Amino acid sequence: MQNFEKFLTDNLPTSKSIHPHYENALQNMLIAGGKRFRPALLLGVVNAYNPLLLEGARHAAFAIELLHTYSLIHDDLPAMDDSPLRRGNPTLHVTFDEVTAILVGDALNTYSFEVLSNAPFSNETRVKLIRELASNGGLNGMVLGQAIDCHFENKPLKVEDIKILHTNKTAKLIAASLKMGAIIVGKEDLADSLYEFGIKLGLLFQIQDDILDVTQSSEEAGKLTNNDEDKNSFVTILGLDESMKQANELADELSNVMLSFEENLQSELSSLLTKYINRHK
Numbered sequence: 001m002q003n004f005e006k007f008l009t010d011n012l013p014t015s016k017s018i019h020p021h022y023e024n025a026l027q028n029m030l031i032a033g034g035k036r037f038r039p040a041l042l043l044g045v046v047n048a049y050n051p052l053l054l055e056g057a058r059h060a061a062f063a064i065e066l067l068h069t070y071s072l073i074h075d076d077l078p079a080m081d082d083s084p085l086r087r088g089n090p091t092l093h094v095t096f097d098e099v100t101a102i103l104v105g106d107a108l109n110t111y112s113f114e115v116l117s118n119a120p121f122s123n124e125t126r127v128k129l130i131r132e133l134a135s136n137g138g139l140n141g142m143v144l145g146q147a148i149d150c151h152f153e154n155k156p157l158k159v160e161d162i163k164i165l166h167t168n169k170t171a172k173l174i175a176a177s178l179k180m181g182a183i184i185v186g187k188e189d190l191a192d193s194l195y196e197f198g199i200k201l202g203l204l205f206q207i208q209d210d211i212l213d214v215t216q217s218s219e220e221a222g223k224l225t226n227n228d229e230d231k232n233s234f235v236t237i238l239g240l241d242e243s244m245k246q247a248n249e250l251a252d253e254l255s256n257v258m259l260s261f262e263e264n265l266q267s268e269l270s271s272l273l274t275k276y277i278n279r280h281k
Helices: 001-009 022-031 037-049 049-073 099-115 123-137 142-151 158-184 188-214 234-238 239-257 265-279
Strands: none
Touching: 001 037, 001 188, 022 049, 022 099, 022 188, 037 049, 037 099, 037 158, 049 099, 049 123, 049 142, 049 158, 099 123, 123 142, 123 158, 123 234, 158 188, 158 234, 188 234, 188 239, 188 265, 234 239, 239 265
16 A cells, blocks of 8 residues: 555645645645555455556546545535544644635545546546446435435434445445456456445444444544434444444454455455454454
8 A cells, every 4th residue: 555655645636726725725634644445445456356457546546535535524524523633633624714625525526536537447447437436426325325414413213224324425435446446457247246245344334433433532533533422323323232243243244255255355355354344343
């Protein structure tokens, strides 16, 4: 991932304008770091099957990170989670102002597709990647999940509906990262099964986040914790013990599925996935 960090730094969005802080704001949350989990999944799949395509794949990984970062910026806005901290740094609406945060989120969202459109792939592959990122990050994916989450704040949902919420809000972009890696290397037969695996991985990721929200400090998490009391989190609805139980069961299931991966894919993803699959323990 060091090469990806360098690629990201070398390709940060820039703008020559008279605005006093727009360009700094565009780059602020990107250079603040983060897990880079979604880019790592895509690059892991590509490296498992065709390392020669890694340089081009970094464009797609960067596009995913751009879209993900935009979603975090908007998620932290006063109208949504009203969070003052993200990736260990003050959020954009705190550092600058709310208008800047909204517009930077808009800019990173659209820039992600500009990056993908210029990626060194065939036109057919570019269109597939753009479609995948848009459908999972947009109106029937992450944005839908955010809409459900905000609308039902202070209105407890059934567990089945919470899973629908977080399948859209969190899991689909994680699943898309794996599938986009398979598309890049031409493994269409693998793409759908990796997507299904990614949906379960994304749900586990969300349960873990909900657990860590009540077990970690804001300093440890790099974002505001104990902030989900009014939200439809797994811990709020199920309690900590039941959430831990479900996380353990899902982690075991995913670990078993990993054993069915081809050896090269298993070797490439196991260290990353084992770390994250067990991060709640």
